[in-house]
Amino acid sequence: MSSAVSHTPAYGAVDLSTCDREPIHVPGAIQPHGVLMALDEALRPVVVSSNIGPMLGTSREQALGADLEQLLGEHAARQVRIRVEEWAPREPLILTLPAELGGSLGGAEVDLSLHRSGGLVVLEVETLGRPRSTLLSYQSARAAMARLAAWHRVDGLLAQLAIEIRSLTGFDRVMVYRFDRNWNGEVVAEERRDDLNAYLGLHYPATDIPAQARRLYTINWTRLIADVDYEPVHLHPVLVPGTGEPLDLTHSTLRSVSPIHLEYLGNMGVTSSMSISIVIDGKLWGLVACHHYAGPHRPSQDARSAAEFLGQVASSQIAELERAEAREDALTSQARVNRITARVSASEQSPVERLIGDPELLDLCRATGVAMCFNDEITTRGQVPDEPALRRIAERILRAPYGEPAGSESLSELDPALGLVSDVAAGALGIGSNPDSWVLWLRAELPEIVDWGGDPHNKEISQAEGEEVRLSPRKSFDLWREVVRGRTAPWEPWELDAARALRTFMNGLILQRSREQIAVAESLQRTVLPQTVPQFPGLELAVRYESASSYQLGGDWWDAVRFGDGRIAFVVGDVAGHGVEAVGAMTQMRAALRAHLHGGADAGHALDQLDEMVVDLLPDQVATAVVAVLDPRTGLVELSSAGHTAPLVFGPDGVREVDVPSRPLLGVGAGHGRAAQVELRPGETLVLYTDGLVERRGDDAVDASSKLRELGVTGPGGQPLEDWAAHLITSVPGAGDDDTTVLALTLH
Numbered sequence: 106m107s108s109a110v111s112h113t114p115a116y117g118a119v120d121l122s123t124c125d126r127e128p129i130h131v132p133g134a135i136q137p138h139g140v141l142m143a144l145d146e147a148l149r150p151v152v153v154s155s156n157i158g159p160m161l162g163t164s165r166e167q168a169l170g171a172d173l174e175q176l177l178g179e180h181a182a183r184q185v186r187i188r189v190e191e192w193a194p195r196e197p198l199i200l201t202l203p204a205e206l207g208g209s210l211g212g213a214e215v216d217l218s219l220h221r222s223g224g225l226v227v228l229e230v231e232t233l234g235r236p237r238s239t240l241l242s243y244q245s246a247r248a249a250m251a252r253l254a255a256w257h258r259v260d261g262l263l264a265q266l267a268i269e270i271r272s273l274t275g276f277d278r279v280m281v282y283r284f285d286r287n288w289n290g291e292v293v294a295e296e297r298r299d300d301l302n303a304y305l306g307l308h309y310p311a312t313d314i315p316a317q318a319r320r321l322y323t324i325n326w327t328r329l330i331a332d333v334d335y336e337p338v339h340l341h342p343v344l345v346p347g348t349g350e351p352l353d354l355t356h357s358t359l360r361s362v363s364p365i366h367l368e369y370l371g372n373m374g375v376t377s378s379m380s381i382s383i384v385i386d387g388k389l390w391g392l393v394a395c396h397h398y399a400g401p402h403r404p405s406q407d408a409r410s411a412a413e414f415l416g417q418v419a420s421s422q423i424a425e426l427e428r429a430e431a432r433e434d435a436l437t438s439q440a441r442v443n444r445i446t447a448r449v450s451a452s453e454q455s456p457v458e459r460l461i462g463d464p465e466l467l468d469l470c471r472a473t474g475v476a477m478c479f480n481d482e483i484t485t486r487g488q489v490p491d492e493p494a495l496r497r498i499a500e501r502i503l504r505a506p507y508g509e510p511a512g513s514e515s516l517s518e519l520d521p522a523l524g525l526v527s528d529v530a531a532g533a534l535g536i537g538s539n540p541d542s543w544v545l546w547l548r549a550e551l552p553e554i555v556d557w558g559g560d561p562h563n564k565e566i567s568q569a570e571g572e573e574v575r576l577s578p579r580k581s582f583d584l585w586r587e588v589v590r591g592r593t594a595p596w597e598p599w600e601l602d603a604a605r606a607l608r609t610f611m612n613g614l615i616l617q618r619s620r621e622q623i624a625v626a627e628s629l630q631r632t633v634l635p636q637t638v639p640q641f642p643g644l645e646l647a648v649r650y651e652s653a654s655s656y657q658l659g660g661d662w663w664d665a666v667r668f669g670d671g672r673i674a675f676v677v678g679d680v681a682g683h684g685v686e687a688v689g690a691m692t693q694m695r696a697a698l699r700a701h702l703h704g705g706a707d708a709g710h711a712l713d714q715l716d717e718m719v720v721d722l723l724p725d726q727v728a729t730a731v732v733a734v735l736d737p738r739t740g741l742v743e744l745s746s747a748g749h750t751a752p753l754v755f756g757p758d759g760v761r762e763v764d765v766p767s768r769p770l771l772g773v774g775a776g777h778g779r780a781a782q783v784e785l786r787p788g789e790t791l792v793l794y795t796d797g798l799v800e801r802r803g804d805d806a807v808d809a810s811s812k813l814r815e816l817g818v819t820g821p822g823g824q825p826l827e828d829w830a831a832h833l834i835t836s837v838p839g840a841g842d843d844d845t846t847v848l849a850l851t852l853h
Contacts, residue, residue, distance in 0.1 A: 139231030162207025659844030709778025
């Protein structure tokens with residue numbers, strides 16, 4: 106095993122205690138199966154690998170500053186220049202170098218790849234390697250993609266991916282390794298030689314792949330170690346002239362790797378390895394880990410490219426399958442919420458009594474117990490700890506400002522004293538309106554037997570015992586069995602949404618039956634409507650709400666819902682009337698519309714579904730709403746309306762109304778939502794608002810844009826959008842008879 110210094114000449118030695126800080130992107134060395142040159146703007150080498158003499162027949166001193174033609178021959182140099190001019194990175198050239206060059210690559214067929222690093226072009230040359238792939242044809246790639254696409258579950262897709270990658274690359278073992286939220290990994294699929302032990306189901310701790318390695322895996326999808334016992338080839342000079350910094354090899358295919366990782370692989374009996382990243386939404390989801398045990402193994406560049414391509418295809422398919430599963434779970438959960446709320450609404454019992462006894466309440470959040478506190482009185486069902494423990498859990502989980510759900514999968518980590526009740530309440534999901542009004546769903550301890558590939562705690566143990574020997578990677582990869590106690594399964598996003606929807610419904614229903622209706626409704630309005638305006642990259646968003654002059658409570662609401670594909674839905678709605686009933690209806694409508702949008706419905710269909718809910722559950726209510734779905738990347742806005750006032754756009758040419766085809770009011774039970782599309786250009790401001798902005802008692806039908814033009818109201822200009830939204834409300838003279846909401850957004 107080579108020393109740490111020889112592997113990382115720019116920074117010196119590392120050991121296990123510092124491997125999470127090792128600068129692995131700038132090792133100052135490469136693997137010996139190829140040669141590397143970093144070229145300046147004139148395409149002359151300023152850094153070369155020390156093996157350029159044996160491989161290309163020119164000493165490193167002569168190579169620095171030389172013409173490419175001298176180093177590669179006329180044809181290869183010309184192809185490099187063309188590739189740099191066109192710049193098609195990560196697309197290897199396959200060509201034959203002239204025999205007269207000398208060196209081991211003279212007269213050889215080679216893979217030649219290019220990438221940029223800072224202001225330099227990095228050129229890497231290596232022999233083709235074997236097996237030579239023939240699977241990059243259209244037909245074969247299509248067939249492999251079809252085999253992957255045939256799976257409708259993630260586990261089947263991953264098993265197929267392992268088969269395809271092993272077929273392409275010829276490794277003895279191919280594993281798919283999935284990260285959990287704490288970056289521990291699990292082998293979830295495997296294809297291997299029959300004589301090898303199975304690793305399927307083994308877990309590996311987060312320390313096996315430190316944070317800086319995960320960052321590199323996210324940026325660079327493939328990494329090959331052709332021979333674990335290789336001697337690294339240093340770069341010359343180690344520091345780039347003019348910058349004084351080591352050459353960044355993040356995107357290098359030849360980059361030398363950490364000696365700690367090589368020792369780790371050696372302890373596993375691995376002689377060669379390759380990894381392919383699985384990246385979803387810009388985040389490292391997992392790895393395809395390829396291991397060889399019969400000596401060095403180097404698949405060709407095109408075989409590696411094919412494997413990388415399949416990894417990218419699989420990443421996209423995994424994302425779609427997970428989103429589909431999440432949508433199905435969300436829709437199932439929303440249907441369960443609808444059944445619960447319908448039963449509670451129809452009951453003559455008190456809402457709290459009827460809810461706590463509902464047959465689906467525990468299943469709603471996959472709980473083993475539930476506790477509800479109302480007016481400081483606790484009612485329970487299922488397996489729950491005693492009342493002091495319940496209050497302690499609520500105190501630890503729920504924090505002001507109230508209104509958003511909060512969960513923990515390990516209460517003992519929040520409060521060691523709660524470990525005493527983990528047999529009935531190891532985890533909890535809670536939501537509340539104030540300190541004496543909340544609901545807790547509880548889960549008992551879920552003992553999980555974890556099969557670790559070696560002791561995951563050995564680093565901590567060695568440090569605690571103060572060993573003076575250099576810490577080494579685990580030398581035993583025998584099964585290490587650990588029972589993880591005091592934990593439950595993680596709370597899923599759709600379970601938090603269900604808690605939020607049920608809390609909103611219950612608060613609305615209780616409002617209608619409360620003796621202190623006005624005070625409770627004001628508190629509800631504060632918890633339902635966000636107290637802070639969310640911020641989105643590339644957008645400036647401002648929201649202003651003003652209550653009516655003659656009423657304390659109104660039915661206005663607004664919302665912002667982010668989709669997984671980057672789009673954002675902005676909503677403004679208005680329930681007819683004032684007082685407690687209007688606020689109660691508003692909370693249910695807002696929660697239902699949010700759930701429909703989260704469930705995957707487009708804006709028009711979501712309004713149709715909301716209309717059906719209002720007809721069925723709120724037969725005495727009507728409301729209007731407008732939904733604007735913005736794609737910040739393109740500025741395209743899809744607008745749907747249910748009887749709502751037309752949105753406004755303020756730009757350099759003044760203010761204009763957006764013509765949105767409108768279906769009838771919510772609660773009428775007729776019509777179908779349609780959509781209009783408008784492009785919001787940078788600097789323009791889209792305004793969604795309720796009719797209280799421009800309508801005054803006794804006014805005829807109001808053309809909002811005309812009225813604002815008459816009043817000389819212009820766009821925000823250079824002032825903060827929040828100040829401008831407030832100014833917009835006060836620009837219209839006369840006391841308003843209705844509450845008013847203004848939502849303004851500017852695209853930068």
